[in-house]
Amino acid sequence: METQEISDLFPLFHNLNTETLEWLLSMGESDNYESGERIITEDDWGKAIYLIVSGWVKLENIYTEETVTVEIIGKGGCVGEAGILSTLNGNSQVVAISAVEVFTISAQRFLQILFRDSQIQNRFLKLMVSRVTEFQKYCQFHRQTGKVRLATVLISLADKYGEITETGVKLYHFQSQDLANLAQLSLEECELIITKLKNKGLISIKYHDHILYISNIKQLHHIIGKLGNE
Numbered sequence: 251m252e253t254q255e256i257s258d259l260f261p262l263f264h265n266l267n268t269e270t271l272e273w274l275l276s277m278g279e280s281d282n283y284e285s286g287e288r289i290i291t292e293d294d295w296g297k298a299i300y301l302i303v304s305g306w307v308k309l310e311n312i313y314t315e316e317t318v319t320v321e322i323i324g325k326g327g328c329v330g331e332a333g334i335l336s337t338l339n340g341n342s343q344v345v346a347i348s349a350v351e352v353f354t355i356s357a358q359r360f361l362q363i364l365f366r367d368s369q370i371q372n373r374f375l376k377l378m379v380s381r382v383t384e385f386q387k388y389c390q391f392h393r394q395t396g397k398v399r400l401a402t403v404l405i406s407l408a409d410k411y412g413e414i415t416e417t418g419v420k421l422y423h424f425q426s427q428d429l430a431n432l433a434q435l436s437l438e439e440c441e442l443i444i445t446k447l448k449n450k451g452l453i454s455i456k457y458h459d460h461i462l463y464i465s466n467i468k469q470l471h472h473i474i475g476k477l478g479n480e
Contacts, residue, residue: 251275251303251353259326260301262373270367277363278355283346290344295333298356302327305350306411306422312341319431322347322424324411331374332381334360348422348460391434394474399433400443401473404453408464418463423455 253271256263263274280303283289289300289307302325309321309329320342323329329344334357355363364371391399404421412419430440447453452470454463464470 251280256301256353259303260328261326262328262370262377266367266369274355274363277359278353281352281354283350283352285346285348287346288343289346289350289352290330290342292340292343295330295340295342296336296357297333298330298354299328299334299360300330300344301353301355302329303351303353306347306424307344307350307352308347308428310343310345312343317343319428322407322428322432324407324422326411328377331360331377333357335378347424347428396433396435396439397443397446398474400429400435400440400447401470403429403432404464405467405470405474408467412464415463418454418465419467421462421464423457423460423462 253268253275256275257265257271263271266274278301283305292312302323304325306322306324307329308319309323310317311320321329364374391402394402407421408419412421414420426441426444427437429435429444430437433440435443444453448455450469452464452466454465455461456463
């Protein structure tokens with residue numbers, strides 16, 4: 251990675267001076283994973299922060315008889331940061347959804363970064379607060395209809411990681427089960443809602459290329475009742 255790339259890609263490091271960015275790059279290392287590979291195992295939490303340079307990963311909670319997807323993270327996102335400050339997520343793992351490049355900084359070195367730069371400290375604190383806020387909203391999720399929950403998931407992914415194209419907002423074509431987990435739906439409910447969204451022209455899917463386009467994000471906002479006054 252180059253200094254400008256890490257500055258542009260990750261909000262934690264945006265517009266830092268060149269010296270600090272070079273120091274950051276010297277503290278980590280790049281790794282590549284194929285779809286289905288585990289990036290963080292149950293025993294890895296707290297060892298490092300993982301910055302997603304390209305591709306998609308999912309955070310799964312592990313139960314006795316199943317694993318449940320609780321978050322999808324794309325290019326420019328990070329995972330493992332909370333584990334540096336606590337021992338949470340011990341029953342969780344992170345798995346590559348697609349081919350992924352990850353820039354990894356060990357916990358010890360990342361703490362050195364926080365102590366060295368107050369700007370990164372502030373941004374990291376805001377990131378942790380946003381995580382708590384998202385969790386609080388997620389706890390109220392079950393009160394919404396299934397259609398609203400799935401639309402909310404798609405809009406959230408689009409806002410965080412979507413790429414704007416002429417066809418619409420470009421996302422990865424995630425497995426229906428992953429979207430069902432995120433939206434707290436059964437697989438059958440999720441697939442039925444996806445079919446309805448496709449039929450209404452709100453989303454389109456290129457199966458061979460593993461791409462999902464949100465063709466009409468304004469209408470998705472209408473579904474969740476948050477469209478601006480336009």
